Amino acid sequence: MENENKKILLVEDDPNFGSILKDYLILNDFDVTLAKNGMEGFEKFKKDTFDLCILDVMMPYKDGYTLAKEIREKNKEVPIIFLTAKSMKDDVLKGYKVGADDYLNKPFDSEVLLMKIKAIIQRKSSEVKADATKFEFIIGNFHLNSKLRFLTYKDTEPIKLSPKENELLKMLAVYENDLMPRELALTKIWRDDNYFTSRSMDVYIAKLRKYLKMDDEVEILNIHGEGFRLVVKNKPPAPAAE
Amino acid sequence: MENENKKILLVEDDPNFGSILKDYLILNDFDVTLAKNGMEGFEKFKKDTFDLCILDVMMPYKDGYTLAKEIREKNKEVPIIFLTAKSMKDDVLKGYKVGADDYLNKPFDSEVLLMKIKAIIQRKSSEVKADATKFEFIIGNFHLNSKLRFLTYKDTEPIKLSPKENELLKMLAVYENDLMPRELALTKIWRDDNYFTSRSMDVYIAKLRKYLKMDDEVEILNIHGEGFRLVVKNKPPAPAAE
DNA sequence: TAACATATTAACCAAACATTAACAACAAAA
DNA sequence: TTTTGTTGTTAATGTTTGGTTAATATGTTA
Numbered sequence: 001m002e003n004e005n006k007k008i009l010l011v012e013d014d015p016n017f018g019s020i021l022k023d024y025l026i027l028n029d030f031d032v033t034l035a036k037n038g039m040e041g042f043e044k045f046k047k048d049t050f051d052l053c054i055l056d057v058m059m060p061y062k063d064g065y066t067l068a069k070e071i072r073e074k075n076k077e078v079p080i081i082f083l084t085a086k087s088m089k090d091d092v093l094k095g096y097k098v099g100a101d102d103y104l105n106k107p108f109d110s111e112v113l114l115m116k117i118k119a120i121i122q123r124k125s126s127e128v129k130a131d132a133t134k135f136e137f138i139i140g141n142f143h144l145n146s147k148l149r150f151l152t153y154k155d156t157e158p159i160k161l162s163p164k165e166n167e168l169l170k171m172l173a174v175y176e177n178d179l180m181p182r183e184l185a186l187t188k189i190w191r192d193d194n195y196f197t198s199r200s201m202d203v204y205i206a207k208l209r210k211y212l213k214m215d216d217e218v219e220i221l222n223i224h225g226e227g228f229r230l231v232v233k234n235k236p237p238a239p240a241a242e
Numbered sequence: 243m244e245n246e247n248k249k250i251l252l253v254e255d256d257p258n259f260g261s262i263l264k265d266y267l268i269l270n271d272f273d274v275t276l277a278k279n280g281m282e283g284f285e286k287f288k289k290d291t292f293d294l295c296i297l298d299v300m301m302p303y304k305d306g307y308t309l310a311k312e313i314r315e316k317n318k319e320v321p322i323i324f325l326t327a328k329s330m331k332d333d334v335l336k337g338y339k340v341g342a343d344d345y346l347n348k349p350f351d352s353e354v355l356l357m358k359i360k361a362i363i364q365r366k367s368s369e370v371k372a373d374a375t376k377f378e379f380i381i382g383n384f385h386l387n388s389k390l391r392f393l394t395y396k397d398t399e400p401i402k403l404s405p406k407e408n409e410l411l412k413m414l415a416v417y418e419n420d421l422m423p424r425e426l427a428l429t430k431i432w433r434d435d436n437y438f439t440s441r442s443m444d445v446y447i448a449k450l451r452k453y454l455k456m457d458d459e460v461e462i463l464n465i466h467g468e469g470f471r472l473v474v475k476n477k478p479p480a481p482a483a484e
Numbered sequence: 485t486a487a488c489a490t491a492t493t494a495a496c497c498a499a500a501c502a503t504t505a506a507c508a509a510c511a512a513a514a
Numbered sequence: 515t516t517t518t519g520t521t522g523t524t525a526a527t528g529t530t531t532g533g534t535t536a537a538t539a540t541g542t543t544a
Contacts, residue, residue, distance in 0.1 A: 488541100488544105493539100494535105494538105497533090497534085503527085504527090505526080509521085509523100510521085
């Protein structure tokens with residue numbers, strides 16, 4: 001089973017909910033460690049290596065955010081999912097700033113959680129390339145250097161990219177041929193997800209489309225309500241993911 | 243209490259342990275039938291319908307595995323939990339092969355058992371859609387990618403699906419060749435089950451039928467008053483997968 | 485054959501997206 | 515210190531998409 005040996009650190013103070021969720025994840029072939037508060041969570045985090053952390057936000061002794069911050073200090077990569085109470089919408093933002101990969105309102109659909117876990121783990125595993133170290137991308141006949149922020153088409157003069165253009169195109173490239181969720185780009189690049197940042201992002205998509213127009217094998221497609229997809233046609237067979 | 247009317251078949255040869263466990267489960271609002279060996283267990287199994295079976299592995303006359311196999315022949319769905327002696331780790335595998343949902347080493351923590359029971363029963367009740375996290379489906383000559391929301395017929399241009407079209411087709415695919423209850427789709431996808439959402443769903447069924455028309459091996463049938471059924475004729479010999 | 489369930493097409497409205505342009509903030513250059 | 519340029523946000527406007535409801539069949543069951 002594909003989830004096997006993926007280690008999850010689950011930090012949840014409600015013992016009932018915690019162990020049920022744990023069982024559910026175990027049934028789905030994850031290797032789960034349960035901690036019942038932030039203190040214990042951090043202890044367990046230090047003692048092992050996890051592929052994913054699921055943190056309840058409201059906990060005694062040490063809340064989810066604080067724990068997340070500590071975890072981040074130790075490890076900048078490990079994906080974090082927050083579980084928050086339905087009401088507190090603001091918390092979401094606060095969570096993202098700490099570098100959460102996702103959040104879920106309680107009560108939530110267990111399937112949704114599974115989906116998010118899968119998506120995150122899959123992404124992380126293919127994101128090695130996205131890791132700050134990588135800054136060169138081949139996009140069809142383009143070459144993107146995201147460190148020097150320019151985009152070159154074949155042998156023509158490089159196009160200078162603004163910081164936002166650059167980050168957005170880079171993120172699209174990381175998700176090449178796959179869905180780049182709108183929400184993700186907004187929270188990661190714009191650091192806020194609201195009506196206006198969303199309009200702003202549309203503007204940048206339009207700018208990028210203009211640049212990419214010269215190569216008709218490259219295209220940015222919209223998936224209504226979900227996000228965008230950078231498609232590159234005639235791409236070699238693809239490494240047959242998984 | 244939520245456990246009420248959940249029927250458990252408990253097969254355990256040790257009369258002391260058996261009746262204590264039985265009482266414990268009854269205290270937790272389960273409806274428990276106790277059998278003291280595999281023979282008796284199978285007799286009782288045939289006479290009633292259970293939501294869960296808890297089988298001791300080592301028993302005279304008919305051991306737990308043999309019983310489990312017989313039960314599986316009669317019923318492929320009912321969850322089975324094995325109780326095994328602490329030592330025999332190998333048994334675990336053997337148990338899973340019979341289709342056990344879980345196992346517990348004796349002696350075990352009664353609360354752990356309760357938790358497992360809960361988790362299993364909950365899972366079973368929502369497992370039909372077990373693969374809801376999957377997002378690629380083969381439907382006859384079609385290929386559905388429910389993450390990117392498109393449907394491809396052979397090598398033709400992909401058809402873009404709207405969120406509702408996509409979710410509905412996905413649910414049909416999960417229930418392939420089986421009944422997809424109308425009510426389920428309405429509550430899951432439309433989040434409401436009333437006259438209007440029901441009409442709306444009909445509209446979507448019509449849309450999907452139009453898409454699927456190009457392959458005459460694929461068809462959405464209605465089961466009057468019950469729901470719909472996505473039938474795929476001449477299903478290929480099965481990709482041997484799994 | 486009434487009552488009800490399903491089928492199909494079309495009309496409509498709201499939300500999401502696309503694109504260009506105006507503008508504000510700020511920095512670099514003259 | 516003006517001037518010029520770059521960057522990003524907001525506005526204005528138009529287009530597309532998605533979902534519900536309506537209108538009008540046809541089927542199914544008791």
